[in-house]
Amino acid sequence: MGEKTKGSVIKPDLESYTERIRAECYSGVSDGRMNLDAGPLMRMELTDKLLKLCQANSLWPMTFGIACCAIEMMGTGMARFDISRYGAEVFRPSPRQSDLMIVAGTVNRKLAPVLLTLYEQMPSPKWVIALGNCAISGGPFNVKENYNIIEGVDKLIPVDVYVPGCPPRPEGLLEGILKLQEKITGVRHPIPQNRHPDSPQRKVKGLEL
Amino acid sequence: MRESHFQEHNRFFLNMGPQHPSTHGVLLIVLEMDGEYVLDPQPVLGFIHRMHEKMGESRPCQGFMPNTARMDYVCALPYNHGYVSLIEKKAGIEVPKRAEYIRVITSELNRVASHLLWLGAYLLDLGAFTPILYGFDDREHILDILEDVTGSRLTYCYYRFGGVYQDIDDKFVEATRAFIKRLRKRYDIYEKLVTKNIIFIKRAENIGIIAPDMAIRYGITGPNLRGSGIAYDIRKNEPYSVYPEFDFEVPVGERGDCLDRYMVRVREMEQSLRIIEQALDNLPDGPVRSKVPKKIKLTPGDCNFAVEAARGELSYYLVGDGTGVPYRLKIRVPSYSNLSCLPELGQGILLPDLVSIMGSLDLVIPEIDR
Amino acid sequence: MNQTYEDFKNNVLNLGVDVTETDFNQRGYHLEIVLTLNTIREFAQKAYAHGFYLVFVTGFHVLPQETEGGKTSGLEVVYQFAKYDRLFRVKARVSVSEDMTVPSICHIYHGANWHERETHDFYGIMFSDHPNLEPLLLCEEDRDYHPLLKEEKKLKSFEAVSWPAESPDMADIETQTSSDL
Numbered sequence: 001m002g003e004k005t006k007g008s009v010i011k012p013d014l015e016s017y018t019e020r021i022r023a024e025c026y027s028g029v030s031d032g033r034m035n036l037d038a039g040p041l042m043r044m045e046l047t048d049k050l051l052k053l054c055q056a057n058s059l060w061p062m063t064f065g066i067a068c069c070a071i072e073m074m075g076t077g078m079a080r081f082d083i084s085r086y087g088a089e090v091f092r093p094s095p096r097q098s099d100l101m102i103v104a105g106t107v108n109r110k111l112a113p114v115l116l117t118l119y120e121q122m123p124s125p126k127w128v129i130a131l132g133n134c135a136i137s138g139g140p141f142n143v144k145e146n147y148n149i150i151e152g153v154d155k156l157i158p159v160d161v162y163v164p165g166c167p168p169r170p171e172g173l174l175e176g177i178l179k180l181q182e183k184i185t186g187v188r189h190p191i192p193q194n195r196h197p198d199s200p201q202r203k204v205k206g207l208e209l
Numbered sequence: 210m211r212e213s214h215f216q217e218h219n220r221f222f223l224n225m226g227p228q229h230p231s232t233h234g235v236l237l238i239v240l241e242m243d244g245e246y247v248l249d250p251q252p253v254l255g256f257i258h259r260m261h262e263k264m265g266e267s268r269p270c271q272g273f274m275p276n277t278a279r280m281d282y283v284c285a286l287p288y289n290h291g292y293v294s295l296i297e298k299k300a301g302i303e304v305p306k307r308a309e310y311i312r313v314i315t316s317e318l319n320r321v322a323s324h325l326l327w328l329g330a331y332l333l334d335l336g337a338f339t340p341i342l343y344g345f346d347d348r349e350h351i352l353d354i355l356e357d358v359t360g361s362r363l364t365y366c367y368y369r370f371g372g373v374y375q376d377i378d379d380k381f382v383e384a385t386r387a388f389i390k391r392l393r394k395r396y397d398i399y400e401k402l403v404t405k406n407i408i409f410i411k412r413a414e415n416i417g418i419i420a421p422d423m424a425i426r427y428g429i430t431g432p433n434l435r436g437s438g439i440a441y442d443i444r445k446n447e448p449y450s451v452y453p454e455f456d457f458e459v460p461v462g463e464r465g466d467c468l469d470r471y472m473v474r475v476r477e478m479e480q481s482l483r484i485i486e487q488a489l490d491n492l493p494d495g496p497v498r499s500k501v502p503k504k505i506k507l508t509p510g511d512c513n514f515a516v517e518a519a520r521g522e523l524s525y526y527l528v529g530d531g532t533g534v535p536y537r538l539k540i541r542v543p544s545y546s547n548l549s550c551l552p553e554l555g556q557g558i559l560l561p562d563l564v565s566i567m568g569s570l571d572l573v574i575p576e577i578d579r
Numbered sequence: 580m581n582q583t584y585e586d587f588k589n590n591v592l593n594l595g596v597d598v599t600e601t602d603f604n605q606r607g608y609h610l611e612i613v614l615t616l617n618t619i620r621e622f623a624q625k626a627y628a629h630g631f632y633l634v635f636v637t638g639f640h641v642l643p644q645e646t647e648g649g650k651t652s653g654l655e656v657v658y659q660f661a662k663y664d665r666l667f668r669v670k671a672r673v674s675v676s677e678d679m680t681v682p683s684i685c686h687i688y689h690g691a692n693w694h695e696r697e698t699h700d701f702y703g704i705m706f707s708d709h710p711n712l713e714p715l716l717l718c719e720e721d722r723d724y725h726p727l728l729k730e731e732k733k734l735k736s737f738e739a740v741s742w743p744a745e746s747p748d749m750a751d752i753e754t755q756t757s758s759d760l
Binding site: 447524 | 627657661665666668692735739
Binding site: 062063064065066067068070071072074075078079080093095105106108110111114118140141143144145146147148149166167169 | 227228229230233234235255256257258259260263264267275276279282283326341342345346349362363364575
């Protein structure tokens with residue numbers, strides 16, 4: 001180590017890095033593109049629909065705060081914004097118990113393998129919300145001199161809902177959750193939690209509620 | 210502890226993090242364990258290294274302002290404050306008195322918000338869920354006040370070179386006074402809920418003692434240092450802005466354990482409220498922004514500016530080269546030094562105590578990694 | 580100024596290093612000390628004995644210079660110390676020789692451990708006797724990549740980025756410096 005000379009000033013290649021990390025993570029498992037939407041062996045339409053309703057209304061997010069957006073994520077869980085109105089308040093510290101990963105912050109090269117591992121540890125069906133500009137595209141760190149930031153978490157894992165903002169307001173995250181519910185069931189507000197007694201009945205396709 | 214309990218078959222390594230609720234972000238601590246005892250905790254950093262220093266050195270100083278709020282997002286305004294004051298000092302920009310008062314008011318509000326969040330998060334680490342609901346409840350009031358005047362909830366970019374972005378109005382003053390009244394009433398609740406709670410005291414008392422000589426060896430600053438009985442506060446020792454005009458105390462602890470650090474922060478909130486009250490009473494009239502040349506030139510030479518952030522001493526060290534882009538920008542963040550004592554602090558203690566110690570150090574990981 | 584201040588200054592002068600008093604209002608520190616590679620540890624010991632704490636250690640990259648001792652590497656290590664009990668800030672710097680090695684002070688100031696690792700990450704400066712000079716903030720695979728080293732064309736000479744010997748007025752500086760980025 002004594003005769004070490006000055007290191008290079010050439011930036012590491014970020015593009016190939018994400019590819020490589022993915023390949024390393026999935027090596028020996030599959031070609032890196034596991035078919036996550038294969039679904040159950042037997043399909044029963046009504047059961048499916050019911051299951052999806054249940055899934056959408058009891059999303060269990062993982063406590064995975066990375067940066068600034070995590071504080072807003074915490075704020076969403078607290079009394080004023082109260083994420084439990086939409087059934088998503090059960091924050092689980094273990095990926096094995098959760099089905100929603102909220103990527104709340106910047107992912108850099110050191111964190112990328114961790115993020116992939118966590119994602120793979122979550123049982124299917126699972127969803128991902130990219131919360132904030134950093135998770136969407138690198139945000140304010142997507143700059144010319146960038147040497148460390150993954151420019152968008154969707155280069156690593158599939159993302160279902162993007163919530164822009166730096167950081168997004170808690171209302172933004174709530175809207176993201178509602179959008180995700182819509183994506184799962186095909187209906188916005190599958191089961192309205194805080195329905196006023198006088199408000200008209202809602203119809204979910206095929207189900208009276 | 211190491212010798213007496215040591216048995217080869219009991220020894221193992223435990224990874225705490227990077228995804229762990231009580232590391233307050235993405236921090237990995239590799240623990241060498243002997244049963245339930247921690248022999249050697251080694252933090253592994255860098256999971257949220259966001260190259261702030263590189264960005265600071267490759268763009269004009271105005272362009273770096275948003276970054277300052279994204280280091281310690283829980284208490285962003287002192288970070289704004291340090292950077293604008295540094296550039297003003299380097300470029301010789303005058304700041305109107307009213308602007309300095311507004312800076313102090315908003316910075317102190319932000320400090321209270323940070324301590325409230327810390328209080329909730331620390332108790333959450335110890336297994337008590339309720340205090341964080343109360344803490345966030347009060348904190349949201351501050352965020353409302355600050356949002357009205359700064360335009361954002363967390364990552365403020367409110368201070369500008371030569372002043373602040375916009376003036377505060379009567380609504381701001383009214384809301385701030387109402388908040389001060391409200392928080393003073395809430396002290397009782399916190400006292401009953403937390404401070405006098407026997408379970409909390411048992412989890413915090415005589416745990417993680419930072420001795421004064423240890424503080425010097427690691428460069429610990431902020432409430433973590435004041436808990437050990439050293440009244441070192443940049444606002445008093447190296448006065449900046451208009452802080453010398455206010456009458457406030459620097460609360461200190463005695464033993465330097467987790468409980469003392471808790472008490473220091475709780476008492477600091479009251480001191481911040483006192484500063485805000487005095488500033489509101491004596492708020493001078495006048496402009497809030499002075500004329501600043503479009504292209505700020507930083508004279509050759511280095512310059513250091515320290516401010517008291519919620520976690521301790523924040524120093525910006527800048528080297529100018531005559532252009533508008535800093536030649537070198539070093540950011541000395543408090544949590545970096547505060548965390549570096551963990552390997553020594555956490556030797557031979559129980560694992561749950563390590564969680565208590567880490568909570569009491571008030572860490573913000575993106576600030577450490579920068 | 581006062582007793583501590585003079586005491587410390589004389590004590591450091593005994594080491595045979597260069598000490599300059601600076602204007603605190605202008606620069607934010609009271610003393611600037613230019614160390615040599617052999618005096619770093621002694622200086623750190625003196626600072627520790629006087630009750631200073633370590634604020635930070637960092638690197639600094641300028642154009643290499645030809646000196647009588649040979650070519651320098653262009654890298655500097657900057658230390659800053661301050662005191663808890665009174666306002667007293669000290670900046671010390673040392674220029675790194677061609678072999679890129681600087682004695683570590685992490686056995687005196689334990690907090691320097693991480694600061695030196697960070698400096699190694701960013702600039703590739705080696706610290707001798709450092710117990711664990713592994714990458715701290717950067718990836719394992721970035722061992723040879725040092726992000727804060729400047730590109731050749733952006734490097735400036737040490738004189739261009741330091742305070743002029745006697746402080747001239749602002750107009751002088753305007754004419755001296757070029758404004759290209």
